[in-house]
Amino acid sequence: MSHAPGESPVNPIPPLILALFVLILGVELTFQLGARGLAGGPQAIGWRQSALTDFGFQGQYPTFMVETGQIRAEYLLRFVSYPFVHGSFTQAIFAGIMLLALGKFVGEIMAPVAVFVLFVVSTIGGAMAMWALGGAQDWMFGAFPPVYGLIGAFTYLLYVRLGQVGGPQIQAFRLIAVLAAIQFVFGILFGFAPDWPGDLGGFLTGIAFAPVLVPGGFSALVDRLRQR
Template sequence: MSDPRPKGPGDSPVNPIPPLVLAIVAAMAAAEAVFQLGARGLAGGPEAIGWRISTIQQFGFSNRAMTWMLETGQLRIDYLVRFVTYPFVHASLLQAVFAIVMTLAIGKFVAERMAGWAVAILFFASSIFGALVFGLIYPDGPGLIGGFPGVYGLIGGFTCLIWLQLGAIGENQMRAFVMIGVLLGLQLIFGLLYGNNFTWVADIGGFVGGFLLSFVLVPGGMARLREKLQRR
């Protein structure tokens, strides 16, 4: 999976993070910075304390809004846009920091094997798919915010790359699912300890969407998948 091209004397041994991934992270950080400034009274005046709540209400994914569109057959732009805006709004500074760090780390790994635009597509498509799954399973659910369905989509891309790599060298491909298994195990533990709002369903949806989509986005992925299926 490594790049076979020779490195020139001016080439960096570490691939830079693609600009589109940095743009996603910058948007998350900018939104959280505004919320923090408002909450501390450093911007916006007294009403700024409620900026996070009002932004969640306006840009967070709404299960009920999706259910309404499905039941009425009507599409509203202000509801549809929530599928791509909710990843940039987080419930707390800690949630935002985790989402930013994981997007950078996993996004950089995936970007070393895919084009930068492909990683951005992976993030947004997984976010949309995760929200769709969550909305269909829990039509009266609590809504969805945060970048984690998109992050799990990137983890799905990471898993796909490892799966293909292990298959190419004849190793057990189930080892590729170790990361997602550990993360889901941790989510289960935290859910039992602190309560569960079932938004992990969106994370799993993001992972599955990212894993499957990566076969299209990674160079040669579909060919190797077809070869694998033909052997069976």
């Protein structure tokens, strides 16, 4: 494959995805400095727990709005704020690395804004699934649901690509199958995480929205609907 002079043979990470990564790591760094007494004084030790309580997601919040008819901005914010607070440094690092990797893969096909939109809708989709399938008191936080949304988009793109070259399209689901198997083994050994609906919702949202976010995807979808 040849490249134009001055053109990088490696596609860069979409800038909005890079900005999300910096934000996630910046929040985590703040928690780490506070826990070690390097910022914020004695009260900084509780910054993480306070942030999880203030910005994490629980199904009871949307349920309250539906049952009372009261729309509260602070409750709506939780649908998109939970990916930026993590329960531990390890969770934040793993989620951040996967965000960069999947963001780059998907960004090789989709426009940077489309990748960002995918992140947002997968975040909301994860919250909706958690509301529908999780316990009302179960907390969800961390960037894994939108990361699974990127995995869903990657799965769709690989599925289409394999179809174009005549390859076995079932292989497109290998990554999500491996991740699901790993989660199942850890669940058997250490107990299943209560926020698993968020990951499922993120993945399904990503694979559902990918066809309309690829270049020309929406027009192609409209054409297929017209033909029917």
